[in-house]
C-alpha cells in the first residue's frame with residue numbers, strides 16, 4: 627500500500643500543519659501529493675478559501691520539489707475545471723505530473739485537461755448509466771494518459787453499484803468497462819493502465835499483481 631499527502635479542498639478550513647504534511651511526504655511509501663484542488667459541487671468551504679489554500683499548497687510543493695521531494699500530484703476537481711487549470715498552469719509544476727482523479731466532468735473539459743497535459747483517472751462513475759458524459763470523456767483520453775481507481779469506500783461500479791463499501795477489487799469492473807468502451811482488448815488495456823500507474827507514481831515493476 628502507498629499513500630499521498632495533501633490538504634483536500636473540502637478540508638481547507640480545518641486546522642493544518644504544513645510540517646506534518648512534509649513529514650508524511652518524506653515517508654518512503656508516500657508516492658504523491660494530494661488530493662488537492664477545488665470543489666464547486668459544495669458551497670463550503672468558501673471557494674476563495676479553497677483557492678487560497680490550494681495556491682499556498684502548490685507553492686510549498688514547488689519548494690519541496692526543489693528540495694528533492696519530487697512527486698506527482700493527485701488533483702480533486704468537481705465542477706471547477708475552468709478555475710483550476712489556470713492555477714495549475716501558474717504553479718510552476720510540470721503538467722504531466724498532475725492526474726485529475728475521479729474524473730466526472732464533461733468531454734469538453736476532458737479535452738481542456740488533456741490539452742493542458744495532465745493524466746485523467748476514472749472511478750465507478752464512468753460505468754453509471756446516468757453519467758453518459760463521463761463515458762464519452764473516457765473515450766477521448768489517449769492510452770498513455772488514462773488510469774482507473776476505486777475512490778473507495780464510495781462509488782462502487784456497475785454491476786455492483788448497490789454493494790457498499792466499494793473495495794479495491796471492484797476496480798476490475800471499472801477497468802473492464804473502460805476497455806470495452808474504448809474497444810481495446812482486455813489484456814492490452816490492463817497492461818496499459820498498470821504501466822501508466824507504475825510510471826506516474828514511480829511504483830516498482832510487478833506492482834498491482
Ligand SMILES: [Zn+2]
Pocket residue numbers: 661701702703727728
Ligand atoms: Zn477526490
